[in-house]
Amino acid sequence: MIRLEKKGRNPFIVYGEEKSIEEQLRRNILLTTVDAMLKWSRRNSLWPLPLGLACCAIEMMGAFFARYDMARFGFEVFRFSPRQADLMIVAGTVTRKMAPIVKRLYDQMSEPKWVIAMGACAMAGGPYNSYAVVQGVDNLIPVDVYVPGCPPRPESLIYGIMKLREKIKQEREAKIL
Amino acid sequence: MIGPLIKGLTITFKYIFKKKFTVQYPEERRELPPRAKWLHILQRHEDGKERCVACMLCASACPTEAIYIVGEENDLENPISHGERYAKVWDLDLGRCMFCGYCVEACPEEALAMTDEYELAVPTRKDLVLHKEDLLVEPGTPPVKTWLGFYRKEPIGAMPVTRPMEVHVEYEEYLKRRGPREAHE
Ligand code: SF4
Ligand code: SF4
Numbered sequence: 001m002i003r004l005e006k007k008g009r010n011p012f013i014v015y016g017e018e019k020s021i022e023e024q025l026r027r028n029i030l031l032t033t034v035d036a037m038l039k040w041s042r043r044n045s046l047w048p049l050p051l052g053l054a055c056c057a058i059e060m061m062g063a064f065f066a067r068y069d070m071a072r073f074g075f076e077v078f079r080f081s082p083r084q085a086d087l088m089i090v091a092g093t094v095t096r097k098m099a100p101i102v103k104r105l106y107d108q109m110s111e112p113k114w115v116i117a118m119g120a121c122a123m124a125g126g127p128y129n130s131y132a133v134v135q136g137v138d139n140l141i142p143v144d145v146y147v148p149g150c151p152p153r154p155e156s157l158i159y160g161i162m163k164l165r166e167k168i169k170q171e172r173e174a175k176i177l
Numbered sequence: 178m179i180g181p182l183i184k185g186l187t188i189t190f191k192y193i194f195k196k197k198f199t200v201q202y203p204e205e206r207r208e209l210p211p212r213a214k215w216l217h218i219l220q221r222h223e224d225g226k227e228r229c230v231a232c233m234l235c236a237s238a239c240p241t242e243a244i245y246i247v248g249e250e251n252d253l254e255n256p257i258s259h260g261e262r263y264a265k266v267w268d269l270d271l272g273r274c275m276f277c278g279y280c281v282e283a284c285p286e287e288a289l290a291m292t293d294e295y296e297l298a299v300p301t302r303k304d305l306v307l308h309k310e311d312l313l314v315e316p317g318t319p320p321v322k323t324w325l326g327f328y329r330k331e332p333i334g335a336m337p338v339t340r341p342m343e344v345h346v347e348y349e350e351y352l353k354r355r356g357p358r359e360a361h362e
């Protein structure tokens with residue numbers, strides 16, 4: 001949230017500084033290097049699984065075509081099979097009938113995987129405060145970045161993905177056993 | 178076989194020398210139209226007082242009930258807004274908001290306006306709820322054109338203050354005359 005960032009708060013900082021000796025031992029030079037490599041490769045080749053469920057999908061397509069060409073960042077191809085994707089973009093209204101399918105697609109994606117909830121409907125149900133709509137896709141699957149808008153501009157989505165990259169940059173994956 | 182290949186490649190090479198169509202987004206931004214409806218802000222008067230008087234019209238107009246307001250009566254010596262009341266809590270839930278602009282249309286004080294700030298991504302659902310501190314502009318910020326501003330002839334920010342400060346004195350006298358509030362009121 002750029003307004004918060006301007007006021008000196010960055011909500012995307014996930015981890016604080018580590019202080020304990022164990023923590024520092026765990027993060028020795030070898031592991032930090034492996035970690036850095038892993039993170040570098042992951043965040044520069046996020047292949048999205050487009051879950052276009054309603055009108056937001058149109059703006060998602062807009063973000064991927066020539067005007068805002070997301071391939072510039074390495075989000076190269078839409079992968080319509082979940083096995084080859086590592087970023088799920090939930091764009092649109094998740095109805096109760098669609099919910100099991102969203103969950104199953106998420107389960108079929110291979111680790112590591114991330115989720116972006118795009119648009120008011122996917123974030124929190126949006127304008128549809130109704131029995132037929134899941135009130136936020138985070139009731140089904142964990143969400144990493146929320147992109148507000150109805151629909152968000154393609155730029156907003158690209159900004160969200162860049163913030164996701166920032167988040168991946170801070171992840172600590174490699175461990176001794 | 179060669180024919181179609183050459184035909185296709187001609188188109189490719191023609192586009193190589195044309196002007197680039199892609200917007201290099203983070204470095205270069207497209208100019209949004211003047212009525213672009215993105216993040217809301219709460220404006221201030223020229224003297225730094227808040228414009229919002231907690232009339233709740235925006236919350237009533239909102240089709241998705243994204244706005245939550247708790248109003249409180251102004252302290253007469255040190256008022257926060259020019260009206261009788263000010264918004265103690267003014268929350269906007271971006272998870273519900275669909276940026277329709279009905280709230281801006283409804284606002285009689287030109288307190289609410291929409292900017293072209295579209296970079297709104299947040300990491301948690303809690304951050305989706307923006308509070309008054311996040312939305313209120315700094316004192317001295319030039320006014321943003323609201324819906325009223327588009328349809329009126331006067332300059333922006335020339336909207337008269339609905340309740341001048343003298344009214345407070347009258348109101349105080351009225352309170353004295355009326356006596357303490359009844360329990361059932
Ligand atoms: S957030 Fe708005 S644009 Fe996106 S799917 Fe819901 S109703 Fe459609
Ligand atoms: S823009 Fe529309 S949905 Fe958003 S707070 Fe205003 S009235 Fe509600």
Ligand code: SF4
Pocket residue numbers: 228229230231232233234235236246264283284285286287288289
């Ligand atoms: S309509 Fe305007 S003045 Fe009334 S509560 Fe909303 S923002 Fe404040």
